[in-house]
Amino acid sequence: MITQTEIKEELKALIADYMYMDIDEIEEQELFSDFGLESITLIKILDKLSKKYGFKAEIKELLPHQTVLEATDFFFDRIAKVEA
Numbered sequence: 001m002i003t004q005t006e007i008k009e010e011l012k013a014l015i016a017d018y019m020y021m022d023i024d025e026i027e028e029q030e031l032f033s034d035f036g037l038e039s040i041t042l043i044k045i046l047d048k049l050s051k052k053y054g055f056k057a058e059i060k061e062l063l064p065h066q067t068v069l070e071a072t073d074f075f076f077d078r079i080a081k082v083e084a
Contacts, residue, residue, distance in 0.1 A: 001080070001083055002053075002076075002079060002083075004072055004073070004076045007072050007075050007076050007079065008028070008068060008069070008072040010049070011045070011049075011068055011071055011072055011075065012026045012028075012068055014045050014048065014049075015032075015035075015037060015041075015045070015068070018037075018041045018044065018045065019035060019036060019037060019041070021035065026068060027068075028067065028068040028069045029067050029068070029069055030067060030068075031066050031067060032066050032067065032071075033066070039059060039063065042059060042062060042063070043059050046059060046062050049075055050078075053075075053078070053079045053082060054082045055078040055079055055081065055082045057074075057078055061074070062074060
């Protein structure tokens with residue numbers, strides 16, 4: 001089973017890649033909007049992770065989770081349901 005730490009690091013890597021940032025620049029409690037992350041990029045991240053881990057979710061479910069830590073919890077819950 002994947003850990004929350006692994007999900008968090010994968011999420012940070014995806015954000016860094018899409019935003020052309022160094023992974024060390026991604027603050028876990030900073031709002032996505034603070035580093036320019038828009039909903040279209042969140043859709044791409046959601047799509048990539050949902051295909052990799054086999055869960056279904058809509059962007060409207062992810063949008064309330066606006067930090068890396070909040071989004072990590074969201075993704076962990078979705079993935080845990082698939083693995084159960």
